[in-house]
Amino acid sequence: MLLLRRILPGRNYCRRFSTSQSHLSDRKGLVLGVFEKDGEGHHLTEAAAGFDQSISGKLSELLKISGPSLKKGKSRLFYGLHEDFPCVAVVGLGKAESGFCGAENLDAGKENIRAAVSTGCRLMQDLEVKRVEVDGCGDAQSAAEGAALGLFSYDQLKSKKKTQVTTRLHGSADATGWAKGLVYAQGQNLARLLMEAPANHVTPTAFADIIEEKISAKVTVHKRSKAWIEEQQMGAFLSVSRGSEEPPVFLELHYRGAPDSAQPPLLLVGKGITFDSGGISLKPSQSMDAMRADMGGAATVCASVVTAAALQLPVNIIGLAPLCENMPSGKATKPGDVVIAKNGKTIQVDNTDAEGRLVLADALSYAHTFNPRAIVNVATLTGAMDVALGSAATGVFTNSDWLWEQLQKASVVTGDRVWRMPLFQHYTRQVTDSQLADLNNIGKYSRSGGACTAAAFLREFVTLPHWAHLDIAGVMSNKDEVPYLRKGMSGRPTRTLVEFAAGLTQNG
Numbered sequence: 001m002l003l004l005r006r007i008l009p010g011r012n013y014c015r016r017f018s019t020s021q022s023h024l025s026d027r028k029g030l031v032l033g034v035f036e037k038d039g040e041g042h043h044l045t046e047a048a049a050g051f052d053q054s055i056s057g058k059l060s061e062l063l064k065i066s067g068p069s070l071k072k073g074k075s076r077l078f079y080g081l082h083e084d085f086p087c088v089a090v091v092g093l094g095k096a097e098s099g100f101c102g103a104e105n106l107d108a109g110k111e112n113i114r115a116a117v118s119t120g121c122r123l124m125q126d127l128e129v130k131r132v133e134v135d136g137c138g139d140a141q142s143a144a145e146g147a148a149l150g151l152f153s154y155d156q157l158k159s160k161k162k163t164q165v166t167t168r169l170h171g172s173a174d175a176t177g178w179a180k181g182l183v184y185a186q187g188q189n190l191a192r193l194l195m196e197a198p199a200n201h202v203t204p205t206a207f208a209d210i211i212e213e214k215i216s217a218k219v220t221v222h223k224r225s226k227a228w229i230e231e232q233q234m235g236a237f238l239s240v241s242r243g244s245e246e247p248p249v250f251l252e253l254h255y256r257g258a259p260d261s262a263q264p265p266l267l268l269v270g271k272g273i274t275f276d277s278g279g280i281s282l283k284p285s286q287s288m289d290a291m292r293a294d295m296g297g298a299a300t301v302c303a304s305v306v307t308a309a310a311l312q313l314p315v316n317i318i319g320l321a322p323l324c325e326n327m328p329s330g331k332a333t334k335p336g337d338v339v340i341a342k343n344g345k346t347i348q349v350d351n352t353d354a355e356g357r358l359v360l361a362d363a364l365s366y367a368h369t370f371n372p373r374a375i376v377n378v379a380t381l382t383g384a385m386d387v388a389l390g391s392a393a394t395g396v397f398t399n400s401d402w403l404w405e406q407l408q409k410a411s412v413v414t415g416d417r418v419w420r421m422p423l424f425q426h427y428t429r430q431v432t433d434s435q436l437a438d439l440n441n442i443g444k445y446s447r448s449g450g451a452c453t454a455a456a457f458l459r460e461f462v463t464l465p466h467w468a469h470l471d472i473a474g475v476m477s478n479k480d481e482v483p484y485l486r487k488g489m490s491g492r493p494t495r496t497l498v499e500f501a502a503g504l505t506q507n508g
């Protein structure tokens with residue numbers, strides 16, 4: 001209070017505090033960034049400096065006297081500084097010269113902006129400020145991503161909801177970057193919504209309906225029925241859906257964005273198990289609820305197609321999502337059963353909990369029928385992937401150095417990292433050793449190298465020279481590792497997939 005009295009002219013001060021309640025709920029907030037300076041003090045961003053100037057240097061004066069210089073990720077709130085912005089959050093962006101960091105394999109400058117802006121916007125949300133202007137911090141796309149990702153929370157099913165905050169760019173610098181960042185973040189938020197929502201709400205049918213609702217005119221949707229799946233002889237996919245009362249759906253999205261509509265498409269394939277109980281090889285009940293997000297591959301893939309269409313990327317993309325539940329019942333597949341995949345290969349299902357590779361086997365075989373330039377499949381495939389990398393990065397298994405480079409380049413920009421994993425024959429030998437069939441759905445030494453044997457299994461359904469399998473089990477959920485995502489299902493790596501697709505347009 002004293003601080004404010006000293007700085008504000010009395011008249012303004014009084015007027016502000018006599019404001020009516022209804023006016024208060026409509027007050028605007030401002031989020032500004034500051035960089036760390038070598039030694040003491042701050043280096044204001046362009047927008048923060050402009051704001052400071054408009055109030056005769058009061059912001060820098062306050063920053064000086066209100067505590068130690070703001071370090072990366074730290075924030076400070078000021079009230080009553082400006083007539084238009086009763087609340088101002090100043091957030092620490094780290095060093096101004098932060099950029100690509102080889103050791104971390106990401107652009108630290110962008111990542112710092114996302115984290116800082118997210119912190120500032122959440123402070124505003126806690127204060128129930130409904131309209132917030134945000135400093136572009138020199139990279140408006142990253143700022144928009146931080147704002148929209150940071151504010152997201154899944155509270156649709158709660159009576160008490162968080163304040164709805166609308167954000168806009170402060171000033172006019174790089175409005176295009178800001179708009180693009182919002183679209184990228186909205187894509188990831190769509191995936192988060194689908195993953196976080198309970199499995200009794202997001203059934204295979206409901207998933208397909210939600211995506212159909214979000215899709216723009218440039219995308220064709222096919223919701224393939226069980227009869228179609230049978231016609232396609234997708235015996236592996238059907239064997240997983242058999243234990244559930246919910247009918248399976250094979251979702252197919254066609255986005256034609258390339259000027260040449262005959263341009264070979266990018267095929268994105270996502271594992272869509274809307275609930276994975278393990279089937280007859282039932283999972284332990286502890287944390288089984290998290291298996292509502294076992295459609296994270298389908299969610300991120302479909303959200304990426306929606307986003308690519310919203311951005312009007314000049315590329316053709318086909319998204320495929322085999323959607324079903326993995327449940328135990330009298331009709332369910334039993335350990336030791338043999339099923340026949342679409343490509344004619346026989347599979348001994350020794351563990352019904354290794355179901356992701358079964359639904360993907362058929363979807364991958366089908367993907368080849370579109371003469372694709374590349375196939376990328378995304379799946380919450382193995383607990384072993386989480387053991388290997390945790391939530392630091394998505395594991396990428398690929399037969400293509402070119403595809404690896406494209407994915408890795410994209411992930412440096414988005415901060416949603418990837419890490420290359422091996423596809424050795426060593427692992428193939430473990431899945432082609434089956435007593436009854438061509439393949440076994442679990443590796444011979446079951447636990448060892450589980451993420452790698454799963455990838456080797458998938459490769460048995462691929463003939464294309466440019467294929468990548470992304471195991472996202474480790475990045476499926478967020479506790480507090482990614483500072484700009486709240487606790488919950490992460491929607492990762494949607495932005496990396498979109499950035500990757502956008503990169504393909506530049507690569508011919």
Ligand code: BES
Pocket residue numbers: 276294351353354355356380381382383384386442443446450473474476
């Ligand atoms: N959906 C799970 C993998 C998973 C685990 C994803 C934890 C996210 C978090 C998958 O279907 C599964 O159960 N895999 C088994 C394979 C095993 C039976 C060979 C696993 O990882 O234990």
Ligand code: ZN
Pocket residue numbers: 276278326352353354355356
């Ligand atoms: Zn499973």
Ligand code: ZN
Pocket residue numbers: 273276294353355356380381
């Ligand atoms: Zn699963």
